[in-house]
Amino acid sequence: MxxxxxxxxxxxxxxxxxxxxxxxxxxxxxxxxxxxxxxxxxxxxxxLPAPANAHSHAFQRAMAGLTERRGPNPRDTFWTWRELMFRFLDRLTPDHVEAIAALVQMEMLEAGYATNVEFHYLHHRPGGRPYDDPAEMAGRIAAAAARTGIGLTLLPVHYQFGGCDRRPLGPGQVRFGTDRDGFARLHAASAAVLKALPDDCRIGVAPHSLRAVAPEAIADLVALAPDGPVHMHLAEQVAEVEEVRAALGARPVAWVLDHVGPDRRFTFIHCTQMEPAETEALARSGAVAGLCPMTESSLGDGIFDGVRWLDAGGRIAVGSDSNIRIALAEELRTLEYSQRLRDRSRAA
Ligand SMILES: [Zn+2]
CATH class of the missing domain: 2.30.40.10 (Urease, subunit C, domain 1)
Structure with missing residues (x-):
């Protein structure tokens, strides 16, 4: 005691x-x-009760800063950042991933987070060939959690396509890719590695986004973790919204509301691109908005419509996503200040 x-x-x-x-x-x-x-x-x-860090890609911690210098592109954006991220991750071995995850989890504990919700998509070897154990990398995340003592909710990510038109994965994406059967095996193997952790560590499931997953597969993916949380990147970038609209005939939030039936089990990451009616309807569904204010600022994503969301009874969670910096109070302050800057208000 x-x-x-x-x-x-x-x-x-x-x-x-x-x-x-x-x-x-x-x-x-x-x-x-x-x-x-x-x-x-x-x-x-x-x-205070320590919150979960609701969204993290641990390996990105080790590239923090590499993209903060203006490059040859006339305009640096999320998409130029993503190019460097793809080049960076191509060098990572399982030993690297475990060491970086342990560092990230230690920093999360220092920052006041109790749980690392790891949105985990770096599954395979460079070039895309699976490891002998499909859960090799998931096992490394779990091993880091065993060492640091942080709570872990592992979200194996299904990532199948390079875009809404179902183009093949690009060279930077092949380490993520699985077809649906391959993902089911990977998910089962990942659930097995969690058995070595305390029994409040959990597994959920993460269809990566409407860009990377066949929309008709989402229901099957959700069924893989019947008691677990479901997380998905939803509407981060304007170009993403336009791509989804062109392919599916609806903006991402509107499509999800009509076809997925979101409820309290769902957390949608980056709800930065929403129309007012979408904000109100998604808030009322009970789904959580998974916000990553420092990463969204770093990547120039846009500003979450937080005042409207909370007025509609919406729930929020905060995550450190790219882990460019791991600081809970700064994450919350950035969220609040973004609202004030947009609305020219205070105490939003
Ligand atoms: Zn993310």
Whole structure:
């Protein structure tokens, strides 16, 4: 048993004073009791529940900074950043991936996050040939979590096409690619590696995006993790919205609302490109908006319509995505400040 005492703590029932939190031998919270005397193993002024870091691609931490210098392109964009990301990841070995993931997870713990939700798509060898164990790379993420002690929700990513027109994967994408049967095997193998972690570590599933997955396959993918969370990149870039509209006849959010039936199990990453009616309808569905304000700023994605989303009862989560910087308070401040800058308002 370990006890914490806080002058103020944010509990499931709201703010409370003089709170004692008791942890059992496994580290789980056994009791939360307000109005207790100031005596415990650890005494603090303010105690907050540590949130999940809802979206991460760990390996991108090791390229942070490489794209911050103006290159030969007349205009650097998300798409020029992505070119360098593809070149970078082509060099990574399983040992690299495990070492980077451990660093990232340690930095997440230092920043105040309790769980790493890893949107994991770097599956195969350079050139695209699978490792002998299809979950080799997933196993490395899990091994890092075993070492750092962070909670892990692993989201194996299905990534099949190079674009909405179902073009083949480009050279930078072949390490991600699986067909549907291959992905089902990879997912099962990934679930097996998680068994070595504490039992609150979870597996979910992640159709990468409407660009990279056959839209009609999404229902089957969701069924692979019947009790787990489902995450998908949704509407990050204007060019992406236009590509989806040309291929499917609807903007990504509108298409998902009509064809996927989102609910509380779903987290949609980067809801930066939404019309007001889309924002309100998706918020009401119960799905979470997975926001990555520092990465979205770094990549010039746009500004999430957060005031409208929250007014419509929407739920949000925050993730560090490209891991260009891992800092929870800065992530939240960037979100808030983006709203103020857009609306010329305060305390948005
Ligand atoms: Zn992402």
């Amino acid at each position: 370990t006890t914490l005492w806080a002058g103020q703590a944010l509990t499931g029932a709201g703010w409370a004073e003089n709170v004692r939190v008791t942890l059992d031998a496994s580290g789980r919270i056994a009791a939360v009791e307000p109005g207790m005397p100031r005596a415990a193993d650890h005494v603090v002024d303010i105690l």
